[in-house]
Amino acid sequence: MCLAIPMQIEAIEGYVARCQAKGVYRDVSLFMLQDEMPAVGDYVMVHVGYAIQTMTEAEARSAWELFDEILCESDQPTEHA
Template sequence: MCLAVPGKIVRIEGEYAIVDYGGLRKRASLMVLPDAKVGDIVMVHAGFAIAKVDEKEAERTSEALSMLKKALGNEQEV
């Protein structure tokens, strides 16, 4: 199963963005979204920012991932 996780770009370093996932910050490639900017909410899959989304879509996705985590018994990292 492939999942993309929403996060907010807080900094750009060359071809990479530092993305905040509710307090956890990780680097993501902007190869697919070279026009992304600080403040954008992006979907990240396998270390690549693959799409921009609005806050509503990001919230719906986060809720769905939380439900999936509960269904898996909170044992799996989602």
């Protein structure tokens, strides 16, 4: 399964952005978005180290809520018959 994570851009140097999500920081390539470069403060979907699309803050928050829900469910013990 492939997964992309929403992250917020905190700094940009060339085609590399320093991004963060929930206290985790990563250097992310903006090369795939060079035709419509995002700015500091924007949210991007990050997949294997590349920003693959920009998104709104509301979309990013919604995605994180869903991820949190999935993680919470996976922590619940399962019943066996």
